[in-house]
Amino acid sequence: MKAIAVEPGAGEPVLVEKPRPEPSSGEALVRTLYVGVDGTDHEVIAGHHGQPPDGEDRLVLGHEAVGIVEDSNGTDLEEGEFVVPTVRREPNGANEYFERGEPDMAPDGQYAERGIVGAHGFMAEYFTSPAEYLVPIPERLAPLGFLVEPISITEKAVEHAVASRSAFEWEPESALVLGNGSLGLITLAMFETVLDIDRTYCLGRRDRPHPTIDLIEDLGSTYVDSRETPVPEIPAVHESADLVYEATGYAKHAFETVDALAPNGVGVLLGVPEPWEFDVDGGRLHRELVLHNKALLGTVNSHRGHFESAVDTLSQLPESFTDDLVTGVYGLEEFEAAFETGDDIIKTAVEFGSA
Amino acid sequence: MKAIAVEPGAGEPVLVEKPRPEPSSGEALVRTLYVGVDGTDHEVIAGHHGQPPDGEDRLVLGHEAVGIVEDSNGTDLEEGEFVVPTVRREPNGANEYFERGEPDMAPDGQYAERGIVGAHGFMAEYFTSPAEYLVPIPERLAPLGFLVEPISITEKAVEHAVASRSAFEWEPESALVLGNGSLGLITLAMFETVLDIDRTYCLGRRDRPHPTIDLIEDLGSTYVDSRETPVPEIPAVHESADLVYEATGYAKHAFETVDALAPNGVGVLLGVPEPWEFDVDGGRLHRELVLHNKALLGTVNSHRGHFESAVDTLSQLPESFTDDLVTGVYGLEEFEAAFETGDDIIKTAVEFGSA
Structure with a gap:
């Protein structure tokens, strides 16, 4: 499958080929639809922030994603369900913050962040995630699902x-x-x-x-x-x-x-x-x-409850606002455009596939 | 009656003679037992903080008081009841903060503070107060009642x-x-x-x-x-x-x-x-x-609910602690001692009368 990755500090992301991931027990496989780009991505690309998983040179980018469950793998999710993944994951084994559903309150070193620090992101045609970190979103909101994370x-x-x-x-x-x-x-x-x-x-x-x-x-x-x-x-x-x-x-x-x-x-x-x-x-x-x-x-990051509220909030934002906010959604063949900055660019996303 | 007052900036308080106040409707008359001295008093004495009521040269000091209801004046209080007064009062007419019982959240100019700014304090043999600003305290705690305000x-x-x-x-x-x-x-x-x-x-x-x-x-x-x-x-x-x-x-x-x-x-x-x-x-x-x-x-000041909690807290503080904390309680004839500072002095109070 195709993924967008960066060697931190290299200054620009590249398209790479990676094996499609296999969900472990408790994980679902998600087919990616859209992944947004934000300032944190630009900081990772510039090498000011973040790092790849241990032992790897490149980090798959992306922490603002929406996708569709491809393989529920025995979890409570349904295949075909639209979901938004949360960002923080247990670093090496769980800790009290993750155990009580408050990974956003974990201090430095007690979390990885997908697409940012210590874990690959969602800018790939498929990703896996523990089902508990996948938040359902109605199909009609999926085209703007990459706004759930910032919300x-x-x-x-x-x-x-x-x-x-x-x-x-x-x-x-x-x-x-x-x-x-x-x-x-x-x-x-x-x-x-x-x-x-x-x-x-x-x-x-x-x-x-x-x-x-x-x-x-x-x-x-x-x-x-x-x-x-x-x-x-x-x-x-x-x-x-x-x-x-x-x-x-x-x-x-x-x-x-x-x-x-x-x-x-x-x-x-x-x-x-x-x-x-x-x-x-x-x-x-x-x-x-x-x-x-x-x-x-x-305040930093957010937990599942905030993602659930954010889905509700997204449904209330005026279409006129989101139309003006999202200045470009680009397919994989032109993904570089999603990382451009400029006076006419507000919010962009990469489209990995269609519903 | 006797009162302890200061001309702000004069550097030291003096004993003055004032008429015993008459309670207005809704007010009770309180006979003062003890009034504590704190850093704010010293700032008022030094002229760094506070001011007398409009048109007066001297401010009666004291905002940490405990007394006994002398004349309930038709309020719900009972004569002989021990009470601690809160500090903030409506400046000129009520405002929303006082109306909802949160005078501690009133901004500058929307409150007077008894013994500090714009209103006489409690360092007098008697004082009056609206009954709603008098918080009951058990008799056995009255000798330390001047600690309720700081608590x-x-x-x-x-x-x-x-x-x-x-x-x-x-x-x-x-x-x-x-x-x-x-x-x-x-x-x-x-x-x-x-x-x-x-x-x-x-x-x-x-x-x-x-x-x-x-x-x-x-x-x-x-x-x-x-x-x-x-x-x-x-x-x-x-x-x-x-x-x-x-x-x-x-x-x-x-x-x-x-x-x-x-x-x-x-x-x-x-x-x-x-x-x-x-x-x-x-x-x-x-x-x-x-x-x-x-x-x-x-955070600044406190409201009636905090005074009520403070009475309960005072009852839980170990006697060994309060014994060591209060280094001197002085009668009116030696009130100057309560305003002295020094290495052996922690907390002092003036005694205006006995229960």
Whole structure:
């Protein structure tokens, strides 16, 4: 079978031939339909993140997949069922996090991530997976099933944010998304249409006209150009935000989030920056966190429950939004196009087969 | 009646004569028994924090009180009942935070704090209060009733910390208290004896022998001298902490908390520092928050529910601990002694009358 793999740092993925995998006991064999591409894939390709399984030079890419059960292999799944795989797997034997269904809470070294670190991804014509990590999705949603994984990331972040404010009455009326990449835009759409937050803002650094700015405004949200309005000035220019979602990986934003938050607000941090020293007014930030009961939460990955919520969320996202978000789906013969970046490209996927 | 008041910035409180207050409708008249002294009082005395009611030069001090209902004035309280007052009051008319019983979540300007900002405190022979802000306490606990307010601060902080980790399985086994002032020590005792956290650590910067170090070790906790083991080195020298409680007001500790935390841990920040710029490795801290699902929460003040929990907690604190914690209770004729600071002084109170 064909697969898309990369030698980390090589700078570009290649098409390789691999044997079709055989499902072990408890695993199903899945025929791949679509696999999305995101920033993490680009970091793996560039060699900034991730690594192949032990003893291998190349890593099969892909962690945002949807497929169809080819061989249920005695599991509870049905052949022909559409499924989305979760990403984390036991590294070498199970641990308490996997045992209780919370692999997203496992610390470094206690997980592999398919397509990212220590385990091959889903960019292959077939893949196998333990049935418990395959989440059913209705057939009609399958063409956008590669959006379930990124949506699940925000399901988790929002769950943690809401939990952190559950000791008092908290109904967010304003939300700010830092970053207008695909995850930021998906999150903005969730805030606008599923969570029904009254007023939302999305920060970027792009000139008009730009398709992501059109998309932000079509959602009924307000675009904030960080070159004109830095994050700490957003409360004065627009308003403070009950909920801030950081999806830039720009470390100063993590600290500026404290200033952008309304009293009793929460900022969820999703970006994964490299070390970077800079000056902060740590006294003022500390004081502001305390006197206004503010919270900052880091969150990474997601578990099966978040994938299940994400399938439901995907069914609620307006078609006009997903039409504009997904700027290209490419067959295996032109898979390179799915990895191109550019001003007109928002979200892409590779098509491995049809339903 | 006699009261202890201060002209903010004057540097020392004085005994003044004031008329005994008359309870308005819905208020009870309370005869004061004891009022504790804490760091906030010292900041008010030094003029770093707080202000008298509008149009007055002097502020009656005291926000950690216990008293006995002298005149129930038609409220549901009973005369002779022992009560502890909460601290925040409506500033000028109610607002949503007070209406829903969460004055602790009110932002700046939407509250007065008795004995601190905009309202006289409880360091007077009598005070009045709306009955809803008077929390009953058993007679046998009344001699330590001035500890209920500081305990309530930690009740809230812990409630928010636990809520922030409620989206997953979280059972803290290790906790680190930054600061061995009276609030830090009270919190440490709560962690050890009420929350039953397996292993606790308390950071200070004092030489042995020192009464607070004895107190820490008598609780079964480990003293960490910050001059030998800076906060970021605590995980290597001792262990990382599932829960960090910052009670120093030293802004660098707020950021160092991220390094002291175990994966999926939460740091609660209580200190209120002045502005202070310094360098941080913001990239590394941001990354660490995200990849290990860490949380930082600011928290201030407490509401009636926290005071009720605090009464229960006070009943569970070992007498050996409170005996060592309270280093002096002084009558009105020697009230100045309660405001002295020094190496042998941990927690003091002024006695206004006997039960």
